[in-house]
Amino acid sequence: MIAVRGESGEAGGRRGMRPPPDATLRVDLARRGMRLTDQRRLILAVVRSTDRHPTAEGVHRAVREHLPRVSLATVYRNLRLLAREGLLAEIQAGPSVRFDARTGRHHHFTCADCGRIYTRLDARVAARTGFRVSHHRIEFYGVCRACAPRADRRVARRRAASRRPQPR
Numbered sequence: 001m002i003a004v005r006g007e008s009g010e011a012g013g014r015r016g017m018r019p020p021p022d023a024t025l026r027v028d029l030a031r032r033g034m035r036l037t038d039q040r041r042l043i044l045a046v047v048r049s050t051d052r053h054p055t056a057e058g059v060h061r062a063v064r065e066h067l068p069r070v071s072l073a074t075v076y077r078n079l080r081l082l083a084r085e086g087l088l089a090e091i092q093a094g095p096s097v098r099f100d101a102r103t104g105r106h107h108h109f110t111c112a113d114c115g116r117i118y119t120r121l122d123a124r125v126a127a128r129t130g131f132r133v134s135h136h137r138i139e140f141y142g143v144c145r146a147c148a149p150r151a152d153r154r155v156a157r158r159r160a161a162s163r164r165p166q167p168r
Contacts, residue, residue: 086103
C-alpha cells in the first residue's frame with residue numbers, strides 16, 4: 001500500500017482500497033486509447049490509496065518515493081488526463097485543485113481552517129425524488145471538528161478586542 005502524505009506532510013487517510021490489478025487497469029486504459037505507464041499506475045495508486053483528496057504536489061511527493069525522476073508537470077498532466085477520462089475526479093478547492101478516486105455522486109465538506117476535504121455521500125436525494133440525476137456538485141464549507149476549538153478561540157479573541165474602548 002502506498003502511503004500518501006497530507007498537505008502538511010503527515011501520513012494518514014488510508015482507505016485500505018487497493019487499485020485494480022494492472023491487467024484490468026491496462027485494458028481499461030487501452031479502451032480509452034491510453035497506455036499504462038509506470039507514472040500513471042503510481043499516480044492512480046496514490047490517489048486511490050487515500051481519502052484525503054491530495055493535490056498534484058501531494059501526489060508528486062508520494063510518486064517520487066518510487067520514481068525519483070518524475071516531474072511535477074508529468075504528475076499534473078497525468079492527473080488532469082485521468083480526470084478528463086473519468087478515472088479520477090477533480091475538486092476545485094479554493095485556489096488549488098485536488099483529486100479524488102471516487103468518481104460517483106457524493107458531496108464534500110471542506111474545512112475552512114485546515115483545508116481538509118471530507119467526503120459526504122447522499123443518495124437519498126435521487127431516491128426520494130425519482131429523478132435520474134446525471135451529476136451534481138454540492139460543497140459544504142465550515143470548520144471541522146478538529147479545528148473547531150481553535151476557531152472558537154479566535155472568534156472569542158476578536159469579540160473581546162472589538163469590545164475594548166478605542167483610543168481617541
